[in-house]
Amino acid sequence: MTLAPPAPTAPQAPATGLAPLLLPTGLKLSPEQFALVCEANPEAVLELTAAGQLIAMTPTGGETGGRNNLLSTRLQVWALGHGGWKVFDSSTGFRLPDGSVLSPDAAVVRLERWQALTPEQRRGFPPLCPDLVVELVSPSDEGPRGSEALRRKMAAYLANGAQLGWLLFPQQRAVEIWQPGADPAAPVVMDRIEAAEALEGGEWLPGLRLELAEIWEG
Numbered sequence: 001m002t003l004a005p006p007a008p009t010a011p012q013a014p015a016t017g018l019a020p021l022l023l024p025t026g027l028k029l030s031p032e033q034f035a036l037v038c039e040a041n042p043e044a045v046l047e048l049t050a051a052g053q054l055i056a057m058t059p060t061g062g063e064t065g066g067r068n069n070l071l072s073t074r075l076q077v078w079a080l081g082h083g084g085w086k087v088f089d090s091s092t093g094f095r096l097p098d099g100s101v102l103s104p105d106a107a108v109v110r111l112e113r114w115q116a117l118t119p120e121q122r123r124g125f126p127p128l129c130p131d132l133v134v135e136l137v138s139p140s141d142e143g144p145r146g147s148e149a150l151r152r153k154m155a156a157y158l159a160n161g162a163q164l165g166w167l168l169f170p171q172q173r174a175v176e177i178w179q180p181g182a183d184p185a186a187p188v189v190m191d192r193i194e195a196a197e198a199l200e201g202g203e204w205l206p207g208l209r210l211e212l213a214e215i216w217e218g
Contacts, residue, residue: 027052027053027054028051028052028053029048029052029053029054030052030099031048031095031099031101031125034046034048034054034101035124035125037054038093044056045057045058045103047093047100047101047102047103047144048099048100048101048102049100050096050098050099050100050156052099055144056144057103057144057145058143058144058145060090060138060145061138061139063139063170063218064136064138064139064145064170064218066218067136067168067170067215067218068089068090068105068106068136069089070214070215071105071106071134071136071210071215072087072088072089072090072106074210074211075087075106075108075134075208075210078205078207078208078209079108081207082206082207082208083111084110084111084112085108085109085110085111085205086108086109086110086111086114087106087107087108088104088106088107088108088109088130089105089106090103090104090105090106091103092104092107092126093125094107094125094126094127094128094129094130095124095125095126095127095128096128096129096156096157096160096161097129097160097161098156098159098160100156100160101125102153102156102157104130104133104134104135104153104157105134105135105136106133106134107130107132107133107134108130108131108132108205109126109128109130109131110131113128113131114126114128128161129157129160129161129162130157130162131162131163131164131204131205132162132163132164132165132166132201132204132205133154133157133162133164133165133166134165134166134167134168135150135153135154135165135166135167135168136168136170137150137167137168137169137170137171139171147167147169150167151167151176154167154176154178154190155178155188157178158178158179158180158187158188159187159188162178163179163180163204164177164178164179164201164202164204164205165177165178165179166178166199166210168212168215170215170216170218172194173194173195173196173212173216174192174193174194174195174196175192175193175196175199175212176190176191176192176193177190177191177192177193177199178190196212197211197212197213198210198211198212199212
């Protein structure tokens with residue numbers, strides 16, 4: 001009796017690591033295709049540009065992760081105390097009107113806008129731009145978490161309907177405040193504050209005050 005050789009099996013990722021995410025050069029994805037890529041690679045941290053290009057984000061370091069957590073906590077405390085708002089952490093991807101899918105380090109959405117979404121829309125990437133977006137610049141000035149990349153993201157948030165953006169520079173203890181401009185020739189206004197001690201939500205987010213000393217300390 002002759003025994004047939006065993007059928008070949010698909011290669012498996014090693015038990016101690018993840019298989020690399022390999023994508024062809026020049027690949028352009030729709031938001032629906034991007035959602036499938038994220039579903040197939042649950043451990044990857046990804047974003048999608050309006051042009052359909054994939055951005056692979058690196059995991060944050062310990063200091064940035066701690067600041068992100070504290071930031072979300074402080075926003076959540078404010079939202080619960082004032083009502084009418086929904087807070088999201090850095091793991092949430094928002095599908096913006098221009099077709100991009102971006103994940104701010106923290107985001108705040110007016111509750112009525114969130115409740116207007118269908119259950120299916122809430123389970124996926126919410127199809128809206130947050131009212132407030134917050135980004136933390138990493139110690140490195142390179143890559144998708146560097147200052148220039150995050151400034152491009154801030155401009156994209158404002159172009160897609162955000163009312164307020166805070167870009168935090170922990171190493172410099174500085175903040176850039178991004179808001180829509182009243183002049184069509186200057187659709188975005190940015191003010192930088194050195195040695196910033198606190199941020200307030202103003203007319204858009206009444207009662208919100210973020211003390212920055214604890215954020216700077218990490």
